[in-house]
Each structure stands twice: as C-alpha cells, then as structure tokens.
Amino acid sequence: MELWLDASIDGQNVANGSTRVWEGRAHDVAEVVLDDHRAQEEALSLIGMVPWVLVRCSDWTMIPLENLVAASRGSGTRIAVAITNEVDLAGAAFALEHGVDAILVTDDLWEAAREMAEPRESSGDSSDSAPASVATAAITSIESGGVGERVCIDLIERLDDGEGIAIGSVAEVLCLVHGETVPSDYVPTRPFRVNAGAVHSYALMADGSTRYLSELSAGEDVAIVSSDGSRRSATIGRLKIERRPFLLVRYLSGDSEGQIIAQQAETVRLVTPSGGQISITDAAAGDEISILCDQRMRHMGIALEGGMVEK
Numbered sequence: 195m196e197l198w199l200d201a202s203i204d205g206q207n208v209a210n211g212s213t214r215v216w217e218g219r220a221h222d223v224a225e226v227v228l229d230d231h232r233a234q235e236e237a238l239s240l241i242g243m244v245p246w247v248l249v250r251c252s253d254w255t256m257i258p259l260e261n262l263v264a265a266s267r268g269s270g271t272r273i274a275v276a277i278t279n280e281v282d283l284a285g286a287a288f289a290l291e292h293g294v295d296a297i298l299v300t301d302d303l304w305e306a307a308r309e310m311a312e313p314r315e316s317s318g319d320s321s322d323s324a325p326a327s328v329a330t331a332a333i334t335s336i337e338s339g340g341v342g343e344r345v346c347i348d349l350i351e352r353l354d355d356g357e358g359i360a361i362g363s364v365a366e367v368l369c370l371v372h373g374e375t376v377p378s379d380y381v382p383t384r385p386f387r388v389n390a391g392a393v394h395s396y397a398l399m400a401d402g403s404t405r406y407l408s409e410l411s412a413g414e415d416v417a418i419v420s421s422d423g424s425r426r427s428a429t430i431g432r433l434k435i436e437r438r439p440f441l442l443v444r445y446l447s448g449d450s451e452g453q454i455i456a457q458q459a460e461t462v463r464l465v466t467p468s469g470g471q472i473s474i475t476d477a478a479a480g481d482e483i484s485i486l487c488d489q490r491m492r493h494m495g496i497a498l499e500g501g502m503v504e505k
Contacts, residue, residue, distance in 0.1 A: 223248050397410065411430070
C-alpha cells in the first residue's frame, strides 16, 4: 500500500518514505468527493478508465469504500483514499481484507499511517485466481424448507438438456438447477424456464458476479452452465414470484457444504455429473449432483480472494 502526503494543505512537512506528494491534482488521478450515492456512482464509473481514483469522504463511511475496492480488482484502476482521522486508517488499510492501494494523509497522521502500511501477507487479486469450476457433490439430507417466495427465471431463449443456472444459498458451492426441458405427464415443458428457488438465493450472472434472485430483472444476463463446465449467457425475459412450499437440500463436496431451498415440485430438477438430471422430489441422500465451486469470498456479488463462511 502506498502512502501519499497531502501537500495541498498549507504547513505540511514532506515526510520520508512518501510514495507521492499530493499537491491537489495529477494527470493520472481522478478525485471524487464521496458524499452521497451519486458520488459513489461517479467513482464507480471511473474504474477501468483512469489509473487512480482518489476518494475524499465528507462523512466517513466504509460501505462505499468497500464497493470501490471490490469493483477495482483486476480493472487496472487503483483506489486511494484521503484519511483525516486516525481511527479510520485500519478501515481503509484492510477493507475487504485487501485494503485500498494508497492512503493520503497529512503529516500529523504520517507515523500512524506508516505503521498501518507495513508490508503484510497479501491474499492476492481475484483476477489472478482460478475461475469457478464444476465439481460433484453428494446430497447429505433433504427436509422441509417451509413456505416462502419462489422465483422462476424465464429466459428469452430455450435451454438444452443438461443445462441450468447456478443457484444456491452458499456462494462457494452453487448447484446447477436444470431447465424445465424434461417432459412430464402433468404439465408441458417450459424449456425457457428455470424454477430457481427462494428469493434469498444467489444466481450466477453472465459476467461472473452473483446476484440475489430478489434483485434480478428482465433484460439482465445470467450464466447458463452445463455439467461439463461449458457456459453461455442468456437474457432474462420475465420473473415469476409466487408463494410455494420448499425443500431444503444440503450437499457436500470435499470440505465444502452447500444448500439450496427449492420448490417442492416434480418439475424442479438438479443437473447430475453425467449431464442428466434428477427431480428434487425423487432425490435422496447419497445422490450425486453437479455444483459450481468457487473458493473466493464475495462482496456485492464480486469475487475476491478472502475468507467467508455461509451456512
């Protein structure tokens, strides 16, 4: 982490070890005063466009800073933040375990900032980590999941057999929910539909981020995943949200345990390692299903290196 000395304020002494002496402007730095959500959107819009974004917070808040740190990973843009109170140094230096790329301080905070910037073990950048991969999990239990709001994702194109959307309650191990492509004696096929599950569940988007099912809307692109790991994108045409009874399915892959709360219905099927599918009402402990493994933590749906426990 770099240390910048704020020389734009009169009376500052140049400190030894400063990476940059900030005099109020630089050709490679865009400065944003972060005082409301519109300013956050402005800062986010600059990521990937400029080498540095320098953030000044009129009222110190962590969440916008964490959002910027997450969005900047792998973008080529680095985040600097101006700190005026010593208590805020740790929050900036360790935001989302990664921290900002530079801290701008006046000379009265220099020593405290230098201690905070001491070299530390880095958890790395999500852009360098292995991508999510399809693996096999064994179902460990199936039980009642209560009654709640279920989301069906209707796409503007049809799915093939063996394809589904990665859905679940644990971002590290999402399971593949099969499209409604399989004929039934009771209802016609809906090859454009995935009965995705409860509103709190994660869904994998086409850009590799995750979103809650409750956040999705028509026109957004989700990732379509097959048991062999191949992916493509498809656009949402409609969402159907209705109250339905649920089943809670728990599954295990290695040391990673996941779960999905899906509608208790014969037409809800999970993709299997062979490329087939199994109805959630026919599944039992010991059955194998395909899951998408990703060991990274997530912030606002963006994958980052770091630890996170969900259960």
